[in-house]
Amino acid sequence: MNLEVISQPLASIDADLLVVGIAQDGNLSPEAQTLNSEWSGLLDRVKAEGGFKGKAYELDWLYPTPGKARRALLLGTGKTSAYDVRTARRLAAIAVRQARNKRASRVAIALPAAGSVSIEQVVQAIADGAITGLADSDLYKDQDNKGEIENLQVVVAEGGEAASAALERGRKIAAAVNFGRWLGDEPANIMTPVRAAEEARRWASECGIECQVLGEEELREAGMGSLLSVADGSKYPPQVVVLTYNGGGGPTLGLVGKGVTFDTGGISIKPAADMHYMKYDMCGAAAVISAIGGIAQIGLKANVIAIAGMVENMPSGTATRPGDVVRAANGKTIEIINTDAEGRLVLADALDLARKRGAERLVDVATLTGAIKVALGDVATGAMGNNEEWTSQVLAAAKATGEALWPMPLYPEYTDKLKSNIADMMNTGGRFGGALTAGAFLQQFVGDTPWVHLDVAGTAYTEKDHSWQMKGATGAMIRTLIELARSNAE
Numbered sequence: 127m128n129l130e131v132i133s134q135p136l137a138s139i140d141a142d143l144l145v146v147g148i149a150q151d152g153n154l155s156p157e158a159q160t161l162n163s164e165w166s167g168l169l170d171r172v173k174a175e176g177g178f179k180g181k182a183y184e185l186d187w188l189y190p191t192p193g194k195a196r197r198a199l200l201l202g203t204g205k206t207s208a209y210d211v212r213t214a215r216r217l218a219a220i221a222v223r224q225a226r227n228k229r230a231s232r233v234a235i236a237l238p239a240a241g242s243v244s245i246e247q248v249v250q251a252i253a254d255g256a257i258t259g260l261a262d263s264d265l266y267k268d269q270d271n272k273g274e275i276e277n278l279q280v281v282v283a284e285g286g287e288a289a290s291a292a293l294e295r296g297r298k299i300a301a302a303v304n305f306g307r308w309l310g311d312e313p314a315n316i317m318t319p320v321r322a323a324e325e326a327r328r329w330a331s332e333c334g335i336e337c338q339v340l341g342e343e344e345l346r347e348a349g350m351g352s353l354l355s356v357a358d359g360s361k362y363p364p365q366v367v368v369l370t371y372n373g374g375g376g377p378t379l380g381l382v383g384k385g386v387t388f389d390t391g392g393i394s395i396k397p398a399a400d401m402h403y404m405k406y407d408m409c410g411a412a413a414v415i416s417a418i419g420g421i422a423q424i425g426l427k428a429n430v431i432a433i434a435g436m437v438e439n440m441p442s443g444t445a446t447r448p449g450d451v452v453r454a455a456n457g458k459t460i461e462i463i464n465t466d467a468e469g470r471l472v473l474a475d476a477l478d479l480a481r482k483r484g485a486e487r488l489v490d491v492a493t494l495t496g497a498i499k500v501a502l503g504d505v506a507t508g509a510m511g512n513n514e515e516w517t518s519q520v521l522a523a524a525k526a527t528g529e530a531l532w533p534m535p536l537y538p539e540y541t542d543k544l545k546s547n548i549a550d551m552m553n554t555g556g557r558f559g560g561a562l563t564a565g566a567f568l569q570q571f572v573g574d575t576p577w578v579h580l581d582v583a584g585t586a587y588t589e590k591d592h593s594w595q596m597k598g599a600t601g602a603m604i605r606t607l608i609e610l611a612r613s614n615a616e
């Protein structure tokens with residue numbers, strides 16, 4: 127799909143499909159107003175007589191049109207006070223998916239730069255939304271009859287260099303998001319720890335960043351008994367991927383991801399229902415690998431290290447047992463009460479490695495607990511941290527990208543629940559506050575480095591189709607991490 131920014135009256139655009147955003151409140155955007163008068167008040171009539179209200183994601187077709195475009199699609203942008211970059215992204219995704227269905231190949235789209243959304247932001251959001259919108263999770267189905275969009279014109283009142291730069295940024299962010307989603311969507315028999323490390327290496331060279339992969343022997347030498355214990359039941363060896371980007375500027379940002387390529391629960395085995403979703407248990411790792419690549423491709427002035435702990439959690443005769451005690455790389459001992467609380471065991475050693483490799487600010491991303499899903503559903507990611515300023519900065523980055531992120535507490539009482547009879551700590555903290563005792567566990571491995579934990583168990587994948595995206599991996603927090611690297615360099 128070719129993408130370009132154009133500044134041209136909508137009525138004069140010759141396309142298979144012209145997409146026009148229309149708000150629920152207020153007037154038509156200046157571009158839509160001109161179109162409306164060229165089309166003898168047709169847009170007004172659709173609103174007055176056709177029942178089209180302009181509610182967010184509402185759509186209505188005009189076919190044929192009175193003008194040059196063969197077909198037009200009116201897209202509701204909702205109330206202006208609620209309109210943001212996420213709305214624009216989703217609308218662009220809806221537009222291209224609809225266009226593809228109708229076999230429209232030359233498409234033009236005009237969404238308002240209104241409310242909190244600037245022209246540059248809307249251009250970036252459209253590029254991002256269009257590219258991520260076309261990526262599907264039906265990887266092993268015939269793709270031949272899906273249709274293809276040859277050209278997408280992003281129509282703005284004033285183009286110029288800033289708009290073109292925004293288009294490029296959107297394109298690169300989308301490529302990173304799609305890469306992360308693909309890693310998640312691939313099934314666990316394909317995306318094993320070794321394959322994931324190979325894909326990370328390929329991606330790193332594409333993005334011009336350094337890649338090191340630590341194998342089982344090296345992990346043992348580094349004393350990572352916690353991470354290694356998770357892999358004990360699997361026939362696949364564990365891999366730790368270390369990606370480095372030195373763009374200069376700001377404290378070194380360490381991004382750490384949980385990469386459990388499949389989580390059966392181990393000996394504390396999970397019920398069969400919904401277990402297939404546990405191929406998504408590596409979406410945290412996918413997010414940090416993708417984000418550092420996006421950061422490098424955009425060329426942000428930041429120093430970033432990404433660490434992905436790739437393991438498979440299986441039950442077998444060689445698997446870890448409940449009651450086993452392991453020693454983490456920072457010297458602390460852990461009594462494994464439940465082998466299904468494996469993500470924190472992986473992150474413990476990965477977080478410690480990030481610090482040893484020079485990270486001065488930490489963010490981890492992990493599909494860590496069912497409890498966060500109970501609390502926040504599939505809507506928001508949960509954030510926990512040990513430093514208010516750093517947590518605020520991460521929350522602000524999420525807000526700027528339109529990703530839902532909500533703060534959760536880490537009171538010392540949660541740490542108390544991890545007390546063990548035999549070791550420094552247990553890997554579970556009882557029945558209640560499961561997302562928070564998990565966070566408190568991770569806190570034992572970050573020392574005094576400012577750190578934020580992002581629990582994406584509810585947001586990393588969707589179980590339902592949306593008009594803007596097929597069910598599957600979402601790429602949650604990739605955009606936020608890229609934005610964080612940008613803001614951290616300031």
Ligand code: BES
Pocket residue numbers: 389391407464466467468469493494495496497499554555560583584
């Ligand atoms: N990978 C799961 C968490 C998860 C649940 C992710 C649902 C996505 C959707 C994690 O490893 C896990 O099993 N956590 C346990 C922890 C418990 C044993 C303390 C949980 O949440 O039940």
Ligand code: MN
Pocket residue numbers: 389391465466467468469
């Ligand atoms: Mn688990």
Ligand code: ZN
Pocket residue numbers: 386389407466468469493494
């Ligand atoms: Zn897990």
